[in-house]
Amino acid sequence: MTAAGARARVRAELTREIVEAARRHLATDGAAGLSLRAVARELGMASSAVYRYFASRDELLTALIIDAYDALGEAAERAEEAVERADLRGRWLATCRAARTWAIANPHEYALVYGSPVPGYAAPERTIGPASRVGELLCRVVADGVDAGVVDPAPDGPGADDLLVPDVVERFGLPAGLGSRVVTAWSSLYGAIGFEVFGQTRNVVADHERHFDATAHRLATLVGLP
Structure with a gap:
């Protein structure tokens, strides 16, 4: 390995360690309390050294946000790909279930991307693609239904899409x-997941898995899936 290659490998490893430490801090301090200095202390690094990898707290937050969106998107895509292409409702349900499963397993990362905004932080444009992965997957299922002639593309009423960008x-x-x-349907899906992850349905819903499945079925019906 060349000297340049060795340096790149060390940099990649240290970057990964910084991100993993920052992810642990999300669980204890929340996104708003994330501090490059605290991450540096945990890793035994000088804070100035961490700044060579991430120029600011916001840059580190962006890396965490993109990682979270990508992990969620990959989980949903793997689940959807395992379902027969003609089974549109099955693909929709697999996507929804995978999103819920990931959120329950990673509540702090879910809170980072779908919880309260971090004061003073504005997500850059490069987060848009990762953030859209699950939504694009759900749209693809519906579009495939339209192409197959089993989803009615008729609008809900005049100007229905004028409400969108x-x-x-x-x-x-x-x-x-x-x-x-x-x-x-997309926003309702994340609302249902968020209510469960953040404890809003405690003492209200007796069986969260079955309740979520019923919700996912209703949303599939809403978008016209057979």
């Missing part, structure tokens, strides 16, 4: 008219 329907590969309905 221009071109978002085309960007997600949906026919005009379905966008608003799918966004409602």
Whole structure:
């Protein structure tokens, strides 16, 4: 290995260690309390050394956010890929269940991306792609249903998609008219997951898994999946 290659390998390893330490701090301090100095202390590094890998707390937060979105997206994509392509409702349910399973297993990372905004932090544009992975997957299932002739693409009413950002329907590969309905289902999915992860359904829901499955089925019906 060349000297340059060795340096790159060491840098990649230290970057990974910093991110993993920061992820642990999410569990104890929350995203708003994340501190590069605290991460440096845990790793036995000078704070100045950490700044050579991440120029600011916000840059480290961005890395954590992208990692969380990508991990969630990968879990959903693996689950959806395992289902027969013609089984549209099965693909939808697999995506929803995988998102819930990941969130329950990683509550602090879920809170980072779907909980309270971090004061003073503005997510950069490069988080948009990772953040869209699950939504794009759900849209693909619906679009496949339209292509197969089993999902009615008729809009909910005149101007239904006018409520959305221009071109978002085309960007997600949906026919005009379905966008608003799918966004409602998408946001309802994360609402159901968030209520469970953050304890809002404690003493309300007796069987969270079955309740979530019923919710996912209702959302599949909402978007017209057979």
